[in-house]
Amino acid sequence: MTCTLRSVVNCGIVLGILDLLHALATSGFYAYQLASHYNCRWNHGIRWCQYYMYETNHNLRVNVGIGEGVVCLVFACLLMVGLCKYNPVLTWLWLFKALAVVVVNTYFLTGWLLQRSRHYHQFWDRHNYDQDNNFLLASACLTVIEVFIMFVFCCVAGSFTYKIRKQRVPTMETDI
Incomplete structure (x- = not known):
């Protein structure tokens, strides 16, 4: 059974839409984390929340995560445009973004797991553990x-x- 170019493009468009949803989920999660830490609802106050985010490296991850979500949105749109315009170079450009996302997520996930294994956070309360687990689970899932x-x-x-x-097929690279 052979598939046509049109069916491959349609499959790629569906893949681009899935990546777009992944980017929106990434941006949404980290934007929520940013908002929840700057509107600290815990009993120890906003200063402790900011210290917690800085000490656990969540502050950097939130900023990188929001940027990652925005960059993923742009690259998902470029993937869909590359598929519609039959431009393989623009389509393969998406792979660099995917590799960068995997490397960034793996870096932060590894760092958090190493920190957790050192037991440096024994003075945290239950909310801190739940927050740390949210970041670990989200990073692993993403x-x-x-x-x-x-x-x-x-x-x-x-x-x-x-x-x-x-x-x-004529592409943007060659004019036939």
């Missing part, structure tokens, strides 16, 4: 989802590039 999308993307983009080169 990384697994991005790896899955990246795996499917490599299959789709490889097929897309092959179909374009085989059928000699």
